[in-house]
Amino acid sequence: MENLIKRIAYLQGLAEGYEIDKESKEGKLLLGLIDVIYELVDEVKESQEDLEEYVDIIEEDLSSLEDYVYEDEYDDFDLYDDYDDFDFEDELFYDDLDDDCDGECDCCEEDSDEE
Template identity: 65%
Template sequence: MENIINRIAYLEGLAEGYEIDDESKEGRLIYELIDIIAEMAEEVKIYQDEMEEYVDIIEEDLSSLEEYVYDDFDEDYDSYDDFDFDDDFYFEEDLDDELEENCDCGHCNEEENN
């Protein structure tokens, strides 16, 4: 945004440096266009600043909400920290029994007969 404001100031200086007559039709048009562009840039800057403030407020609210939700979540599940869900040791026997009971390939039954 600062770059745009600097470029508008450059245009104003350029118009003055070329000694464009502000009483001529062309001069009035050029100066009026530069003024309109400058006002638009100021308005955009104001809205941008307001939007940044609004986003900051939303970020603060979201941070508070995350802290509230996740702090409570962490306290509720601390007792499960010692349990390793990826360890097949706890489920290995049950899985083998279930596979043998539901297997129709005939290979499992051959092993039992041999």
């Protein structure tokens, strides 16, 4: 952006240095175009600064929200680092299933055939 501002200032200096007649048709056109370009660059610069400020505010808000939402979530993973707390024994799992079985299922018939 600063490069554009410098280039516009250079064009303004050239226009003054060449002593462009402000009263001629061509002079009015060239000087008017340089002024319009300068104003456009100035507006774009202001808009960009406003946008950068707005993005910074959103980034801060998002960071605060992430801290609030994910604050406890990362702590929970540390609780399960020791897998010894979880005893998954197949016998206990299948014993629970056998209590509900009435003896007429396919698995029970296979067990009785093997004996």
